[in-house]
Amino acid sequence: MYQQLFTFGAAFLGSAVESTEALTIVLAVGLTRGWRSPLYGTFAALVALAVLVLVFGQLIVQRVPESTLKLIIGTLLLLFGLRWLHKAVLRSAGIVALHDEESAYQKTVSELQGSVTRQDWVGFVIAFKGVFLEGIEVVFIVVAVGGTSKYFPEAVAGGLLAMALVAAAGVVVRKPLARVPENTLKYAVGIILTSLGTFWAAEGMGASWPLDFVSIFFLAAAYFGTSQLAVMLSRRRTFA
Amino acid sequence: MNFIRSAAAELIGLFVADWVQTAVIVAILAAGWYAIAGLHASPIPVLVALVVLLAGQMVWFTFSEARRSEKAA
Numbered sequence: 051m052y053q054q055l056f057t058f059g060a061a062f063l064g065s066a067v068e069s070t071e072a073l074t075i076v077l078a079v080g081l082t083r084g085w086r087s088p089l090y091g092t093f094a095a096l097v098a099l100a101v102l103v104l105v106f107g108q109l110i111v112q113r114v115p116e117s118t119l120k121l122i123i124g125t126l127l128l129l130f131g132l133r134w135l136h137k138a139v140l141r142s143a144g145i146v147a148l149h150d151e152e153s154a155y156q157k158t159v160s161e162l163q164g165s166v167t168r169q170d171w172v173g174f175v176i177a178f179k180g181v182f183l184e185g186i187e188v189v190f191i192v193v194a195v196g197g198t199s200k201y202f203p204e205a206v207a208g209g210l211l212a213m214a215l216v217a218a219a220g221v222v223v224r225k226p227l228a229r230v231p232e233n234t235l236k237y238a239v240g241i242i243l244t245s246l247g248t249f250w251a252a253e254g255m256g257a258s259w260p261l262d263f264v265s266i267f268f269l270a271a272a273y274f275g276t277s278q279l280a281v282m283l284s285r286r287r288t289f290a
Numbered sequence: 291m292n293f294i295r296s297a298a299a300e301l302i303g304l305f306v307a308d309w310v311q312t313a314v315i316v317a318i319l320a321a322g323w324y325a326i327a328g329l330h331a332s333p334i335p336v337l338v339a340l341v342v343l344l345a346g347q348m349v350w351f352t353f354s355e356a357r358r359s360e361k362a363a
Binding site for chain 1: 296297300301304305306307311312315316319322323326327333334336337340341344345346348349351352353355356359
């Protein structure tokens, strides 16, 4: 039960962050150049992403031996999570600027100013590219978290719910979701994915964790404590 | 072509920000795998060492980047 909830939560949070970034791009294109082409682009990207989830999800769950799967996905998840965590620590320490959806929106809008034809390929391609590239991260999180834990439907449900909620919020608000605490979410997801990656990579090596799945919470606490130490050291270094 | 290139770059960028750090992480995991599967070492000390080394490299590489950006400023 806890493992199912954890899988759902990890997929939901990771997907919510990436969906927020994709939404900013679609809104910028739609509000600047009209909605028809960017919506087609978004739809095409979502279909392509769904195919990726189905193909890789089935392939991974059915074809790859469990220990190999855990080692490979665990390693990739660890690399992915540590990259997010590294960036989140640098942002928390004030070394890298916080991600700002409002400025990302303004930047895209200024790039899109110009005449719009009936069949707006620029709007289509930018929306497709934005949703597809941000969506690749969602696909990886869902496939990695769901495929390795054997709770693939829960992971897919978490990813889909996050995308639906962000899309609904975008339709209601009609401007970038600047109030979503994106940097805090990325920090939390970085810790969760790093912990899951460590857990599965070690299981793939043939080790068994004491207390089994519960040890993920201890791993998360250890990574959180260490990342706070990294924030403190980097801050001191910068402001000394 | 441009799109495929940026998609490939994006895909690699999901896992690799700094090639040296990536190599260090993979080396830590390979050492852990060798200790458990090759040398049949007791798993608990290996797991503890694995977590300490992974957390340690994160602190080191973040601190190094902070130091580099301080020098550049």
